[in-house]
Amino acid sequence: xxxxxxxxxxxxxxxxxxxxxxxxxxxxxxxxxxxxxxxxxxxxxxxxxxxxxxxxxxxxxxxxxxxxxxxxxxxxxxxxxxxxxxxxxxxxxxxxxxxxxxxxxxxxxxxxxxxxxxxxxxxxxxxxxxxxxxxxxxxxxxxxxxxxxxxxxxxxxxxxxxxxxxxxxxxxxxxxxxxxxxxxxxxxxxxxxxxxxxxxxxxxxxxxxxxxxxxxxxxxxxxxxxxxxxxxxxxxxxxxxxxxxxxxxxxxxxxxxxxxx
Amino acid sequence: xxxxxxxxxxxxxxxxxxxxxxxxxxxxxxxxxxxxxxxxxxxxxxxxxxxxxxxxxxxxxxxxxxxxxxxxxxxxxxxxxxxxxxxxxxxxxxxxxxxxxxxxxxxxxxxxxxxxxxxxxxxxxxxxxxxxxxxxxxxxxxxxxxxxxxxxxxxxxxxxxxxxxxxxxxxxxxxxxxxxxxxxxxxxxxxxxxxxxxxxxxxxxxxxxxxxxxxxxxxxxxxxxxxxxxxxxxxxxxxxxxxxxxx
Numbered sequence: 001x002x003x004x005x006x007x008x009x010x011x012x013x014x015x016x017x018x019x020x021x022x023x024x025x026x027x028x029x030x031x032x033x034x035x036x037x038x039x040x041x042x043x044x045x046x047x048x049x050x051x052x053x054x055x056x057x058x059x060x061x062x063x064x065x066x067x068x069x070x071x072x073x074x075x076x077x078x079x080x081x082x083x084x085x086x087x088x089x090x091x092x093x094x095x096x097x098x099x100x101x102x103x104x105x106x107x108x109x110x111x112x113x114x115x116x117x118x119x120x121x122x123x124x125x126x127x128x129x130x131x132x133x134x135x136x137x138x139x140x141x142x143x144x145x146x147x148x149x150x151x152x153x154x155x156x157x158x159x160x161x162x163x164x165x166x167x168x169x170x171x172x173x174x175x176x177x178x179x180x181x182x183x184x185x186x187x188x189x190x191x192x193x194x195x196x197x198x199x200x201x202x203x204x205x206x207x208x209x210x211x212x213x214x215x216x217x218x219x220x221x222x223x224x225x226x227x228x229x230x231x232x233x234x235x236x237x238x239x240x241x242x243x244x245x246x247x248x249x250x251x252x253x254x255x256x257x258x259x260x261x
Numbered sequence: 262x263x264x265x266x267x268x269x270x271x272x273x274x275x276x277x278x279x280x281x282x283x284x285x286x287x288x289x290x291x292x293x294x295x296x297x298x299x300x301x302x303x304x305x306x307x308x309x310x311x312x313x314x315x316x317x318x319x320x321x322x323x324x325x326x327x328x329x330x331x332x333x334x335x336x337x338x339x340x341x342x343x344x345x346x347x348x349x350x351x352x353x354x355x356x357x358x359x360x361x362x363x364x365x366x367x368x369x370x371x372x373x374x375x376x377x378x379x380x381x382x383x384x385x386x387x388x389x390x391x392x393x394x395x396x397x398x399x400x401x402x403x404x405x406x407x408x409x410x411x412x413x414x415x416x417x418x419x420x421x422x423x424x425x426x427x428x429x430x431x432x433x434x435x436x437x438x439x440x441x442x443x444x445x446x447x448x449x450x451x452x453x454x455x456x457x458x459x460x461x462x463x464x465x466x467x468x469x470x471x472x473x474x475x476x477x478x479x480x481x482x483x484x485x486x487x488x489x490x491x492x493x494x495x496x497x498x499x500x501x502x503x504x505x506x507x508x
Contacts, residue, residue, distance in 0.1 A: 032349065147368065154359045157349055160339050161411075164316040165363035166332035211395055213352035 003237050011131045012123035012233060018138040019187040020229040024221035025145055026179045027200030032156040038177060040197035041090045043184040045071035045097040047193040050118045051104035068181035076174055121192035121244030123236060134186045141179050192244030202251040209258035224254050268293050269419060269451055270315055275324030277310055284310045288476045297445040299466035300455045303495050306473040308455040309340055312423055330419055333363035336412030340423035347397040353407050354392045357382055360414035382413035402433040422454035438465040
């Protein structure tokens with residue numbers, strides 16, 4: 001196939017596959033913990049990190065990781081303090097980080113094409129170094145979810161019982177949102193910061209419609225996510241479309257179809 | 262939690278306030294091993310708060326709480342379990358298995374012993390046939406049994422239930438309490454539960470605790486489930502309507 005004659009497309013498919021596995025894996029716990037908007041909020045904070053990276057000449061990925069991880073910890077601290085409503089914390093960080101990104105971009109003398117790619121995703125930006133980083137981080141995220149699977153299941157299903165059992169809820173929540181920060185930072189180059197949240201949430205809520213057990217639903221979500229990413233990448237390449245837009249629209253089509261199952 | 266060889270639970274002069282208002286005032290009592298105790302009282306009387314203090318979910322404003330069991334030795338069935346999580350994508354087996362989480366510790370993996378404990382819990386509660394069903398597809402009574410099975414899967418030394426009869430019809434309630442009674446008698450499991458059904462409690466438990474912010478009575482149901490005490494507990498005249506129970 002013509003599409004696989006180019007190294008950058010092979011890298012895009014491999015990076016896409018890694019994102020397709022890790023996004024719904026972490027996203028499933030976000031959905032069940034009613035943290036769905038967390039992914040979108042952290043993606044916006046990652047965007048501010050990218051803008052800071054562009055402005056100060058450091059790796060945009062490193063900037064995205066640092067800022068989104070710091071924002072994740074800040075959000076969890078504010079939420080657990082119970083002084084502010086949970087959703088309000090998300091709005092403060094979402095709008096605040098977007099404002100910061102806009103100011104940093106304007107300081108960097110305008111909107112460049114690289115920044116646009118982080119907004120909506122671009123298959124051409126997947127470098128070998130980025131591919132290694134995303135594969136390594138995906139494996140690390142899978143390992144952490146596997147180790148803490150039973151605890152994450154219990155706090156998602158019944159937080160009160162988990163507390164009564166002596167589980168460290170705060171530490172597990174922090175782990176989950178740090179993993180989210182990691183996923184959005186890595187996935188934004190493939191699907192874009194504005195659309196990464198969709199890939200974390202839509203495949204899982206699509207899989208729920210098929211009424212399987214917890215493991216089965218997560219497995220199905222990963223399959224739906226992989227198929228969405230692959231079809232989206234094909235469409236983006238042959239029809240010259242936005243990568244993230246194409247992937248998320250395919251995932252949405254699966255979701256709509258699942259409602260008729 | 263501090264240890265106490267005589268009693269499993271001991272509360273001394275415990276008070277709890279929420280937003281400045283008193284929820285519990287100077288409550289003292291103890292629970293010995295193998296006790297089967299029902300807690301009754303009006304809404305807002307502090308029953309659930311008391312259970313949460315025993316479980317370590319809430320800290321009392323004043324007083325001392327001593328529980329001589331580890332957290333993973335206490336099985337807990339929360340209030341209105343049957344109306345929660347109905348769209349959660351999980352099978353009965355997955356939920357019951359989660360009752361082993363605390364026992365396994367942070368890095369522990371589910372193994373053969375856990376599978377056996379889950380099988381036994383499903384069998385004991387009579388829901389083995391529901392093993393692969395989704396929680397959202399069960400009736401209120403079935404869901405309540407799933408939560409009870411989850412508590413059993415942890416092989417508890419004490420079981421705490423908050424209004425376990427919610428969502429179960431009258432026939433199911435009797436069956437449920439008969440089952441708890443059998444468990445208490447045969448295995449010596451310590452059971453504490455909160456209920457609104459005073460009459461049902463009078464036929465089930467070995468001791469009753471009447472709570473309306475303050476402890477109004479603690480002892481045998483024969484001694485305290487009488488109109489004079491109930492009127493005092495609920496603050497108004499309570500009409501008893503008796504229904505027949507199977508012996």
